[in-house]
């Protein structure tokens with residue numbers, strides 16, 4: 001279906017849809033569209049086509065998609081000012097950070113800045129470091145990641161991560177230190193490539209003391225020259241005052257922004273899993289070849305000495321499939337549906353002075369994992385299908401087939417259709433923060 005939109009207006013398209021500019025001149029987040037280039041708008045996303053010269057679009061709308069016109073450009077003038085300010089900075093590399101609430105326009109602003117900087121100077125080297133675990137644009141969900149952007153894009157999601165750091169959860173509140181560490185490591189790596197600009201995006205958790213402390217710590221560690229704060233309402237005010245020792249620049253949130261429901265956010269995340277699990281196959285890997293990083297599956301692949309193992313088995317009154325011991329925990333894995341006497345656990349805890357953590361075989365099924373090579377380069381993600389304790393092998397659904405040296409096991413579970421499995425009721429409370 002063709003649609004013509006006049007100069008000066010913005011054509012807003014809500015996905016799932018695809019739009020091709022047939023004639024005229026239009027921009028998406030600072031990127032001047034190529035004629036006949038197809039732009040895909042994902043379900044749950046809205047894309048503003050700012051019409052510079054009368055334009056005809058060929059649009060194809062999917063289920064529940066829609067398209068409407070708005071007066072003027074929906075790109076706030078404060079975004080243009082922000083870009084101009086950036087472009088004048090001479091000392092490279094320039095690192096900027098983008099903070100704002102959920103659905104405030106953080107990703108779009110990062111895309112706009114990158115596109116504008118690139119359209120001015122094609123040789124500019126721009127890295128985007130994505131610190132949003134729940135609504136990641138670059139790496140798979142549950143990771144922080146970076147990439148270089150060499151030509152303008154309509155959606156950062158179309159880029160592949162150059163490296164990523166797996167956190168394993170969708171919400172930073174459960175992994176503050178890990179997110180900060182991951183971003184610090186990746187920023188160091190990015191700087192090694194001598195970029196001109198590093199644009200650091202963040203998650204939308206900005207309300208409450210914990211969120212503020214986390215964001216301050218993150219800003220301190222990343223140490224950007226400018227912190228752009230997207231102002232949507234008064235929610236950002238405490239963050240602005242908390243960051244008074246940094247150079248902050250406030251930019252507006254576009255009034256035409258699209259808010260998303262929790263379900264839409266989850267299905268957008270699922271597109272992220274799908275993107276990184278394309279062509280996945282079940283691979284079976286001997287556990288002894290791998291280094292395993294996990295809280296629940298501690299010690300996997302490592303054997304306790306026989307004497308100690310016997311002692312613990314006697315205390316427990318059974319032989320688990322796997323026993324691991326840390327300074328304060330004894331982690332055991334037992335067969336599916338097997339019962340373990342609580343009194344025995346009690347006794348074991350008292351005798352050893354350690355907490356006994358019981359995991360049942362089968363609980364690993366569906367856990368999201370990350371695979372790294374020997375140099376700890378991120379190779380991709382996978383879904384744990386099974387840990388076979390007898391054969392000492394791990395079955396992982398993943399497109400990665402070579403050089404796997406480390407498997408990090410996360411806390412998110414995916415079903416066979418790569419849909420997130422909702423945590424049990426008692427955990428819902430803890431995960432109520434929007435991700």
Ligand SMILES: Nc1ncnc2c1ncn2[C@@H]1O[C@H](COP(=O)(O)OP(=O)(O)OP(=O)(O)O)[C@@H](O)[C@H]1O
Nearest residue numbers: 045046048074102103104105106107108135254258
């Ligand atoms: N100027 C604009 N006009 C219309 N829609 C816009 C505009 N800017 C952004 N949007 C759309 O609004 C939605 C939210 O924006 P965006 O994804 O950039 O926000 P965000 O803060 O990164 O959200 P999240 O917290 O989910 O990461 C997106 O679908 C985006 O394409």
Ligand SMILES: [Mg+2]
Nearest residue numbers: 106107132135
């Ligand atoms: Mg975003």
